Amino acid sequence: MSLTDALKDRARALGFCAVGVTGTEPFHEAESAAATRTAEGxxxxLSWWNLTRAHASADPRRAMPDARSVIALAYPHPSPSPAVxxxxxxxxxxxxxxxxGHDYHEVLLERMQPLIxxxxxxxxxxxxxxxxxxMLDRAAAARAGLGWLGKNTNLLVxxxxxYVLLAEIVTSAALQPDQPLKKSxxxxxxxxxxxxxxxxxxxxxxDxxxxxxxxTIEHRGVIPHEIRPLIGDWIFGCDLCQEVCPVNARPAAPDPAALTAYGPMVEPRPQLEELLTLDEQTFRLRFRQSAVWRTRRTGLLRNACIALGNVADRQSVPALAGALVDDAPLIRGHAAWALGRLGGPAARQGLALALSREADPWVRDECELALLACGPPAVPSAV
Ligand code: B12
Ligand code: SF4
Ligand code: SF4
Incomplete structure (x- = not known):
């Protein structure tokens, strides 16, 4: 058996659902797409992304000048939870x-070790x-014939x-290359x-x-007012453009053995009010091993406030009013916005109280805007 076939067999046995090989010439088309999009803003x-990185990521030989092949790998991830x-x-x-599940960077790296x-x-x-x-993961995967690039920009296998995550091994071994798929x-x-x-x-x-x-994942600060209502109940990432995809409608169920690598699963639809009670320690205990850790506590609780504002159930007023005293201004400000969306006397009262003690200028602005959104206080009717 050739080394190429032996590597592919081993990769499949390790749980990778697709594996292919391509050469190490630069991904010219993807490079130009990445550079144009970077230049267009x-x-x-993404603070860690720039034009230099766009060009460098298209050259598999950048870090290994004698590289001869790229092994592209796709590993399944858990299926999405139901919307309700x-x-x-x-x-x-x-x-x-x-x-x-457990952070996929570590899961995939660990699974690749026998191939290395x-x-x-x-x-x-x-x-x-x-x-x-x-590295442009999707470009490598597409050229190695793992799947095609969908209109939602994702690689469809x-x-x-x-619902796969991508990885590559760049190697000095000259392996038998695969051809891109002719699908669209x-x-x-x-x-x-x-x-x-x-x-x-x-x-x-x-964009x-x-x-x-x-x-919800990458941005560290305030989420603009015009974006907040569009986020719906997503608190980490978004799968809408994949859930609607017909290619995902009836995929083969992911190999259960492959999914065991992710360990215990994170609750896919956590209670939002309960999330607002997490302190640094409980957040760490719950999310340290998962990709959700990337948002840190402030990011996740900010997102939970926005989701509560969008679900707009007035029963959530006490939980949001509690978040108005959080140490992080980012959380207090987004909690204020959410209370403005819920409205009603209790939300108004919580916001007025917060305003009476709030020192942070941005949070004060959010409280004032939220009070306006609540509408005028009810005037007691004369008897
Ligand atoms: C930056 C980044 C993001 C950014 C920007 C995403 C983007 N589309 O550019 C943000 C934070 C928004 C993001 C979101 C997500 N990401 Co992301 N992200 C990346 C990262 C780090 C770089 C991507 C990049 O280079 N973008 C620049 C653009 C120009 O390149 P590209 O994404 O490869 O786009 C290709 C297509 O646009 C295509 N193309 C160009 N022109 C045309 C024209 C037509 C007609 C078509 C059909 C295609 C096409 O060619 C491009 C080059 O290959 C990669 C990891 C990596 N190192 O590659 C992960 C990666 C792309 N992300 C991934 C995932 C899982 C996601 C999310 C699904 C997570 C989630 N559920 O919330 C979403 C999906 C959002 C979406 N619809 O793309 C996976 C994708 C797996 C897959 N099946 O494709 C990757 C590969 C990580 C990994 N190693 O598995 N991500
Ligand atoms: S549906 Fe969600 S993940 Fe897909 S592009 Fe739109 S906002 Fe991003
Ligand atoms: S929903 Fe899926 S198949 Fe349809 S255009 Fe988008 S990526 Fe392609």
Whole structure:
């Protein structure tokens, strides 16, 4: 058996649902797409992204000049939770499916180790990439024939859909390359139509500054007023443009053995009011091992406030009023906004009390705006 076939067999046995090989020439088309979009500001807001990185990520030989092959790998992640569900305990938020288990960076890296060992045993160099490396993961996967790039920008794997995470091994071994698939989305445009923020500004073109995934995961500060109502009940990431995708409608169920690598699952639809009670320690205990850790406590509670504002159940007023005394101004300000969305005398009272003691100028502004949103106080009627 050739080394290429042996590596592919081993990868499948390790739980990877697709594996392919491509050469190490630069991904010219993807490089130009990434550079153009960066220049147009479509990737603005990602502090770690820039034009240099866009170009460098398109060159598999950048970190290994003698590299001969790229092994592209796709690993399944848990399926999304139903949009509704989880009974009792007040309103619930939604966490994107890819983040429901143990942090995928570690899971995939661990699963790739036997493949690295196979290459090392034969004297070849090997370098791994999972998501945060300087590599265009989707371009590598598409050229290695794992799937095609959908209009929602995700890689769609025949039989598995887009609920996969991507990784690569760049190696000095000269392996047998695969060909890209000749498949496309055809006339479907369901993802473009479902996106609540209009982030998919064209087929395969995403404006990061409108994507719920960006705002709820990557963005550290205040979420703009015009974006907040569009976020719905998402508190970490967003799967809408994948849930609607017909390619995901009937994928083969992910290999249960592969999913065990994610360990215990994070609650996919957590109670929002309960999230507001998390302190640093309880947040750490609950999310340290998962991708949700990326938002830190302040980000997750900010997102929970927005989701509560969008669900707009007045039963949540006490929980949100409690968040008005949180140590983090970011949480206090978004809790104020949410109370403005709920309205009513109790919300108004909580906001007025907060305003009487609040020192942070931005939080004060949010409280004042929220009081306006609550409308004028009820005037007691004369008897
Ligand atoms: C930055 C980033 C983000 C940003 C911006 C995403 C974006 N579309 O650019 C934000 C924070 C918004 C984000 C969100 C998500 N991300 Co992200 N993200 C990345 C990251 C780090 C870089 C992506 C990048 O280079 N963008 C620049 C653009 C230009 O390149 P691209 O995304 O590869 O886009 C390709 C297509 O646009 C295509 N293309 C170009 N022109 C055209 C034209 C047509 C007609 C078509 C069909 C395609 C097409 O070519 C481009 C180059 O390959 C990658 C990891 C990595 N190192 O690659 C993960 C990655 C893309 N993300 C991933 C995931 C899982 C997500 C989310 C699903 C998470 C979630 N559930 O919330 C969402 C999906 C949102 C969406 N619809 O894309 C996975 C995708 C897996 C897959 N099946 O494709 C990756 C590969 C991480 C990984 N290693 O698994 N992400
Ligand atoms: S992840 Fe959500 S917000 Fe982002 S493009 Fe898809 S549907 Fe739109
Ligand atoms: S929803 Fe339709 S257009 Fe969008 S990625 Fe899936 S198949 Fe392609």
């Amino acid at each position: 479509l990737l603005d807001g 569900g989880g009974q009792g305990g007040g309103p619930r938020g939604r966490i994107a499916a890819y983040a429901l 060992a196979m290459l090392h045993e034969r004297g070849y160099a090997a370098k791994t990439y999972v998501d945060h490396g300087w 025949p039989g598995a859909g887009s 989305c055809g006339s479907c445009d369901a993802c473009l139509r479902i996106c609540p923020t209009g982030a998919l500004v064209g087929p395969g073109v995403l 990061n500054r409108r994507c719920i995934s960006f705002w």
